[in-house]
Amino acid sequence: MKQIVKVAAPLIFIAVLFYFPLSSIFVRGFSLESFSYLARPSALGTIWFTLWQAAFSTLLAVAVGTVFAYLLYRKSFAGQRFLRSVLTIPFVLPVIVIAIAFSTFQIRNTSSNSIALIIAAHVFIDASITTRTLGSAWLSLGTELEDAAALDGAGRFKTFWSVTAPTLGTTFAAAAALTFAYTVSSFGVVLLVGGGVLNSIETSIYQQVFTYLNLSQATTLGLVQICITAVTFWVISRVSNQHLELGAVNQTSVQRIDKRDLPVVLGGIALAVCYVLPIWNVLARAFSLNFDLFGLDYGPLLNSLRNSLLVVFACAGLGLWVSHTLARSKTTWLLRALEFSYLLPLGISSVLLGLGYLLAFSSGPLPLRSSWLVVPIAETLLALPLVVRICMSALRSIDPELLEAAQLDGATGFVSFRFIELPLTMASVKVALGFAAIIAVGDFGASSFLVFADQETVSMQLYRLFSHPGIENYSSALTLSAVLIALTVLVLGVTSFPSSGLRIRR
Amino acid sequence: MHELLKKAALVTVAAITAAAALTGCTSEPKTVTIATHDSFVISAQQIKEFKKQTGLTIKVVHLGDAGALTNKLVLTQATPVADAFFGIDNTFSNAALEGNVVVDDSSGLTPIDFGDVCFNYDRYYFEAHQLTAPADFTELVKPEYQNLTVIENPASSSTGLAFLATTVAQFGTGYQTYWRQFKTNGVKIDASWEDAYYVDFSGSSGKGAYPIVLSYSTSPADEVRDDGQSQTASMNSKCFRQTEYAGVLANAKNPGNAKKLVEYLRSSSFQKSIAESMYMYPSALYPKGVPASWAKFGTSATTTIGDKLNFATGRQSWIETFIKVFG
Numbered sequence: 001m002k003q004i005v006k007v008a009a010p011l012i013f014i015a016v017l018f019y020f021p022l023s024s025i026f027v028r029g030f031s032l033e034s035f036s037y038l039a040r041p042s043a044l045g046t047i048w049f050t051l052w053q054a055a056f057s058t059l060l061a062v063a064v065g066t067v068f069a070y071l072l073y074r075k076s077f078a079g080q081r082f083l084r085s086v087l088t089i090p091f092v093l094p095v096i097v098i099a100i101a102f103s104t105f106q107i108r109n110t111s112s113n114s115i116a117l118i119i120a121a122h123v124f125i126d127a128s129i130t131t132r133t134l135g136s137a138w139l140s141l142g143t144e145l146e147d148a149a150a151l152d153g154a155g156r157f158k159t160f161w162s163v164t165a166p167t168l169g170t171t172f173a174a175a176a177a178l179t180f181a182y183t184v185s186s187f188g189v190v191l192l193v194g195g196g197v198l199n200s201i202e203t204s205i206y207q208q209v210f211t212y213l214n215l216s217q218a219t220t221l222g223l224v225q226i227c228i229t230a231v232t233f234w235v236i237s238r239v240s241n242q243h244l245e246l247g248a249v250n251q252t253s254v255q256r257i258d259k260r261d262l263p264v265v266l267g268g269i270a271l272a273v274c275y276v277l278p279i280w281n282v283l284a285r286a287f288s289l290n291f292d293l294f295g296l297d298y299g300p301l302l303n304s305l306r307n308s309l310l311v312v313f314a315c316a317g318l319g320l321w322v323s324h325t326l327a328r329s330k331t332t333w334l335l336r337a338l339e340f341s342y343l344l345p346l347g348i349s350s351v352l353l354g355l356g357y358l359l360a361f362s363s364g365p366l367p368l369r370s371s372w373l374v375v376p377i378a379e380t381l382l383a384l385p386l387v388v389r390i391c392m393s394a395l396r397s398i399d400p401e402l403l404e405a406a407q408l409d410g411a412t413g414f415v416s417f418r419f420i421e422l423p424l425t426m427a428s429v430k431v432a433l434g435f436a437a438i439i440a441v442g443d444f445g446a447s448s449f450l451v452f453a454d455q456e457t458v459s460m461q462l463y464r465l466f467s468h469p470g471i472e473n474y475s476s477a478l479t480l481s482a483v484l485i486a487l488t489v490l491v492l493g494v495t496s497f498p499s500s501g502l503r504i505r506r
Numbered sequence: 507m508h509e510l511l512k513k514a515a516l517v518t519v520a521a522i523t524a525a526a527a528l529t530g531c532t533s534e535p536k537t538v539t540i541a542t543h544d545s546f547v548i549s550a551q552q553i554k555e556f557k558k559q560t561g562l563t564i565k566v567v568h569l570g571d572a573g574a575l576t577n578k579l580v581l582t583q584a585t586p587v588a589d590a591f592f593g594i595d596n597t598f599s600n601a602a603l604e605g606n607v608v609v610d611d612s613s614g615l616t617p618i619d620f621g622d623v624c625f626n627y628d629r630y631y632f633e634a635h636q637l638t639a640p641a642d643f644t645e646l647v648k649p650e651y652q653n654l655t656v657i658e659n660p661a662s663s664s665t666g667l668a669f670l671a672t673t674v675a676q677f678g679t680g681y682q683t684y685w686r687q688f689k690t691n692g693v694k695i696d697a698s699w700e701d702a703y704y705v706d707f708s709g710s711s712g713k714g715a716y717p718i719v720l721s722y723s724t725s726p727a728d729e730v731r732d733d734g735q736s737q738t739a740s741m742n743s744k745c746f747r748q749t750e751y752a753g754v755l756a757n758a759k760n761p762g763n764a765k766k767l768v769e770y771l772r773s774s775s776f777q778k779s780i781a782e783s784m785y786m787y788p789s790a791l792y793p794k795g796v797p798a799s800w801a802k803f804g805t806s807a808t809t810t811i812g813d814k815l816n817f818a819t820g821r822q823s824w825i826e827t828f829i830k831v832f833g
Contacts, residue, residue: 042826195697196662210570212822213577213601363584370585452569452578452587464570468544469700 007334010322014341016366018381021356022348025226028359029219037217038224043204047224050200053115054183057122061183062176064123064271065130070160071268073135075257083272085492089279090128093488094442096459097481098125099192100466101278104285104478106193114198121189124278126179133178137171138164156260173239181232185225185349188444192463201225202351206448209355219359222352229347279485286482289475296480299454300461307457308440310376311383315436318380319387320429324417326388327395346385353378354449372455378446383436390435394428395421434495458484538763539565541588541755543575547783552776560766572598572664572750580605584757590764592618592752592771597667599751600818608753609761615751618771619786622723622807623668624745625655626738628709631717642744643669644676646688646718653692656706656716661825662697668746668812669720670824675812676744681824685831695832709738724785727797727804736803745807750786 037043071077072084090098102121107113149159165172187202194203196211201221208218257265326339357378361368368374398421406416422429444459451460458480465477546566553564567588569575576598579591583606594602599615608614625646627639640646646655658666673681694716696702703721706714709729723745726736752771754764770776774795777788781796787806788795796804 040826042829197659197697209581210574210577213580213605213818214822358581362581367585369582370587452567452582454567464544469698 003329004334006321006325007329007338010318010325011334011338011341013318014345014381014384017377018345018348018353019341021353021360024359025219025222025352025356028216029221029223031216031220034216034220037220043217043221046199046201046204046221049198050184050202051228053119053122053200054180054186057119057126057183058176058180060119060123061126061130061179062134062172064127065134065175067264067267067271068127068131069135069138070264071257071261072131074138075255075261077257087128087131087275088492089485089488090125090275092438092442092492094444094459094462094484095125095186095188096192096442096444096462097282097484098278099189100462100477100481101282102189103193103466104278104281114193114195118190118193118198121193121278122183122186124275125189126183129182130175130179133175134168134171137168156264170239174236177232177236177239181229181236181347184228184232185351187349187351188459188463192466195467201228202349202445205351205355209358209449215359218355222355225349225352229349233347282478282481282485286475286478289471289478291475291479291482293479293483296476296483297461300456301458301480301483303455304441304458307376307379308437311379311440312433312437314376314380315383315387316429316433319384319391319432319436322384323388323391323395324421326392342385342388344385345381346389348382350378350382350443350445351449353382354446357446358449369450374450375443375447375455375457376440378450379440379443380436382443382446383439386435386439387432390428390432391425394425398424536561537563537565538590538760538767539567539588540590540592540752540764540767541567541569541575541579541586542591543572543593544568544570545784546592547779548776549779549783552779555775556767556770559770560763562763562766564767576602576605576607579607579755583607586755586757586759588755589758589760590752590754590767593750594753595748595750596813597664597671597748597817597821600816604818606756609756609758614753616753616768616772617749617789618752619777619780619784619789620747620749620792620806621786622742622745622747622810623665623672623720624723624807625741626707626709626719626721626725627741628707628717628737629739630737631708639739640718640741642741643672644684644744646693647684647691649691651691651718654716655688655691655718655720656694656696656702656714657720658699658702659695659697660828663699664748665699665720665722666695667821667825668748670828671812671815671817671820672744672746674820674824675815682827682831685828689831722785723807724781724787724800724804727799727802730799730803740804740807742805742807743809744811745809746812747807747810749789 038047068087072080072087098121102117102124105117146159146163149163154162184200185202186200187206190198190200191203191206194200196203196207199207201224205218205221205225208214208221322338322342326335326342329335357374358369360366361374368377402420403416406420411419442459443457444463447457448460448463451457456464462477462480462484465473465480546568548564548566557563569578569587572593572595575591576594579586579594580601591607594607594615602608602615625640625643629639631637632639637650640648640651645651657669660666660670673684677684694702694706696706699721702719703710703712703725705712706716707719707721708714708717709719721740723740723742726738726740729737731737752768754761754768758764772790774791777791778795780786780788781800792806793801
């Protein structure tokens with residue numbers, strides 16, 4: 001009985017707050033009329049742009065990530081750790097700040113320039129992920145083969161192409177597929193840099209809802225997005241049996257950097273300059289314009305921080321509950337259902353969840369939309385799958401004999417959780433909750449569908465200031481961006497977040 | 507015992523009545539919330555004045571531009587975020603009516619102000635080149651005006667959309683032909699009014715390269731030079747008239763309070779401030795209630811076109827046609 005409650009409660013939770021809103025997208029979007037809309041050139045153009053920009057961004061991000069991963073994880077040199085944490089900034093910074101940073105390079109009214117900037121911004125974000133993924137995999141690789149190739153006189157590039165790349169092949173494929181899935185659902189960058197003229201599927205959904213009030217077309221586009229995500233994740237599962245995991249990176253097989261690395265180093269420096277430039281541009285412009293820290297409205301920032309605090313608490317409670325249930329119970333069909341239902345939402349974009357919430361909770365039996373809690377709840381649902389995934393694999397990696405021994409000594413379930421399992425998995429739990437906080441603070445998609453009044457989040461405030469005319473709004477947007485960059489650097493400096501890496505484990 | 511029960515019943519009834527009376531008091535709140543677009547301005551002075559008259563404090567909720575405002579009000583129709591609204595204009599009023607956003611009586615869509623979207627031209631340029639200014643937008647495709655005009659993209663700008671609608675009203679299904687001619691004649695498309703007016707237009711501070719710009723009938727009043735004349739002039743025929751409404755939201759918690767606020771927006775003390783604060787003509791006062799410079803250089807359009815179009819059904823296909831021509 002107790003077991004059933006333990007499983008049923010989180011099942012009901014996710015059914016009501018995730019699958020019900022998701023199904024309302026299906027119900028509204030599944031009509032012949034709206035499918036005929038997809039055949040229109042404008043819709044096809046949008047879908048095509050979404051796909052090719054994501055593919056191209058992914059390609060570049062993997063290339064850049066390879067150079068960075070080689071330098072930052074395969075080699076060793078002074079200041080390496082610092083550079084690794086610098087590379088975390090694009091990952092932690094709210095995406096709308098990155099969009100603003102890249103739009104400072106915008107030449108007015110040229111859509112080709114916008115396309116280039118969108119792709120550049122995506123590479124900026126994605127490369128920080130591919131670097132970690134590839135770097136961690138590279139670390140776990142021995143150096144013997146590469147050394148042998150080097151002894152045979154192979155240069156660095158030859159060694160990479162003929163020895164390293166084939167060995168890391170699946171890692172490359174998995175990292176690329178994951179980056180693609182992430183970039184296909186990019187919202188903030190395309191909305192802000194594209195300015196409503198250049199659209200991806202996600203921004204089209206937003207436009208259909210808020211410009212044209214065409215919910216059936218919005219939901220149909222939502223279905224297309226879901227299909228693309230589903231196919232991408234299917235590919236991920238096919239290319240490898242690997243799954244994403246987070247944990248401390250163990251540095252074993254690194255070598256000092258030497259003369260033969262010169263081309264890579266030069267390339268790395270050039271790329272690093274490209275990385276610093278957008279951030280630098282924001283700071284420089286913010287200071288050159290009216291830099292008025294006290295004239296800013298910090299209410300939205302406080303809203304965002306409050307929301308993310310709630311999300312972290314909710315994820316800690318629910319995430320540990322669900323992952324503990326999954327890791328420690330005998331596998332039954334109910335348990336399988338629970339695992340599946342909590343891992344599936346991983347691929348659902350924030351925009352789609354926002355749209356689903358808007359459709360499902362605006363009226364009817366659960367008019368959640370009118371409460372301010374709707375944003376932290378939606379953000380919790382965005383973060384929870386990742387938290388469950390990370391905590392679950394950490395809990396599963398604990399030696400079962402340890403727990404059996406504790407049980408024999410009379411430890412109750414709670415005591416063994418509190419004094420054995422939690423301390424052993426604390427590092428992973430912290431990382432998971434760090435991710436939850438990042439997702440909540442940076443969320444722009446879900447909140448822009450759900451916040452209509454004074455509960456504005458900081459990302460929405462930035463978008464509003466940026467898209468409004470007038471130099472005052474523009475300088476406020478830049479100043480606020482500078483504040484967020486400073487806060488991010490501060491948080492990264494205080495926490496040890498950078499020392500743990502995203503890695504793929506067999 | 508019987509007596510005791512009776513007493514208890516009495517006390518209970520009294521308590522319930524008192525509670526009901528109390529909640530009755532609190533259900534008539536002292537604030538009234540108005541949902542508006544981002545250009546709405548109300549001064550602290552006016553908020554104070556309204557409070558003095560009615561005892562109500564105004565709370566303003568900004569919901570984006572006129573389109574976002576309307577659509578968000580439609581989407582939250584069942585549980586509205588405010589009591590009253592301001593800023594749904596005649597390009598979105600169809601959507602608001604179809605979405606049952608407004609109450610269905612005289613207080614539904616009350617006109618508060620209006621503005622005319624017209625082309626402006628740089629008089630200095632036309633004098634220097636001894637060129638006659640075009641009378642209205644239909645002449646802009648003529649060869650003598652090649653590469654002279656800058657407009658806003660209807661996909662991202664409300665003035666751009668207003669003009670696109672004007673061409674639909676003028677040419678019917680043939681509006682595509684006009685746009686092809688206009689493209690061949692070298693029209694420049696900017697994303698926003700700010701870009702077009704302040705950067706590319708030659709008659710404003712940006713001193714750009716284009717002497718004709720899509721703007722408002724009031725814009726020349728801001729370009730008065732040392733000689734007391736405006737550098738620019740507005741082509742005042744076949745303009746698009748944009749009327750902005752206020753009203754009580756359907757399902758508002760306090761329609762009575764909302765009605766008081768809508769009435770205040772029509773009062774002369776608010777109407778007088780509209781020209782200065784929102785650059786629109788006050789509906790209840792015009793031609794009075796505007797600055798002297800407007801009376802001279804910023805009069806409203808002589809003829810307007812396109813008021814009867816249904817934007818709710820047409821908007822998306824017009825914009826897509828536009829993108830197809832220029833894409």
